[in-house]
Amino acid sequence: MRARDLADPFPTVPLDADAAEAARLLVTRRLPGLVVTSADNRPYAVLGASQVLRFVLPGFLLDDPSSGRAYGEAAAAEVSARLSTRTVRDVLPADTTEIPAVDPDATPLEVAALMTQRHSPLVAVVDGQRLAGVVTATRVLAALLPRPE
Amino acid sequence: MRARDLADPFPTVPLDADAAEAARLLVTRRLPGLVVTSADNRPYAVLGASQVLRFVLPGFLLDDPSSGRAYGEAAAAEVSARLSTRTVRDVLPADTTEIPAVDPDATPLEVAALMTQRHSPLVAVVDGQRLAGVVTATRVLAALLPRPE
Numbered sequence: 001m002r003a004r005d006l007a008d009p010f011p012t013v014p015l016d017a018d019a020a021e022a023a024r025l026l027v028t029r030r031l032p033g034l035v036v037t038s039a040d041n042r043p044y045a046v047l048g049a050s051q052v053l054r055f056v057l058p059g060f061l062l063d064d065p066s067s068g069r070a071y072g073e074a075a076a077a078e079v080s081a082r083l084s085t086r087t088v089r090d091v092l093p094a095d096t097t098e099i100p101a102v103d104p105d106a107t108p109l110e111v112a113a114l115m116t117q118r119h120s121p122l123v124a125v126v127d128g129q130r131l132a133g134v135v136t137a138t139r140v141l142a143a144l145l146p147r148p149e
Numbered sequence: 150m151r152a153r154d155l156a157d158p159f160p161t162v163p164l165d166a167d168a169a170e171a172a173r174l175l176v177t178r179r180l181p182g183l184v185v186t187s188a189d190n191r192p193y194a195v196l197g198a199s200q201v202l203r204f205v206l207p208g209f210l211l212d213d214p215s216s217g218r219a220y221g222e223a224a225a226a227e228v229s230a231r232l233s234t235r236t237v238r239d240v241l242p243a244d245t246t247e248i249p250a251v252d253p254d255a256t257p258l259e260v261a262a263l264m265t266q267r268h269s270p271l272v273a274v275v276d277g278q279r280l281a282g283v284v285t286a287t288r289v290l291a292a293l294l295p296r297p298e
Contacts, residue, residue: 080293
């Protein structure tokens, strides 16, 4: 079994897409992440729900989550409004470097190791410069598990 | 909206459960993680697919994922065999402390902040000592997003 056999088709969003729309796509499709593509349509980065949360939450809440008790619906709306004038590019961490990607011949162990090393919920399978699909953590774990007896 | 409204029922596994069976449950149900319960049936920790991967992969692969290219089906079977004689307790990181948990009255911002601070794919909603359900990253993100116009 190789990366090409583990890859599922996954929606992509361009770097300049509306951040709130990208977040809504994550949510409605219940995806662990989206592949973000650059202007020349190459896979560029992975955007996960945790990155969106990190972007919208004010720093004091990350330091002390219990301080969020005082903030109800109105504050939540205000926080999420931070997304509505932003693009996906704005939401990606500043230290985003290269997308975790393998070629279609990568082995499950290689995919699993890259996913773990990069703390990414997804690994992109790239054939030349084309996105051939995406491998999720559950998919690669399934490939590594012993068959039930 | 409060944590109780965001919580979905989720399967739990005891600390002494077979690790391979727990991993299989994650995979077949396509869950972002499982809640692990202690001997007295209290929520104890969250076990995610990424933790299982980190446990089964040898260190040299995490340092250099491309070295996994040489390892095919047989090596994958050998790696996954590391799970079959282990319990969930063995697979949890040594620095596992308290489970990321909130009470049912926590606000979405509080849940989101705890999830982000603890780098956890799940937050447990605990009512007294009973697990009332689990909030996922997509669920809390959905609660924070502005409604589509």
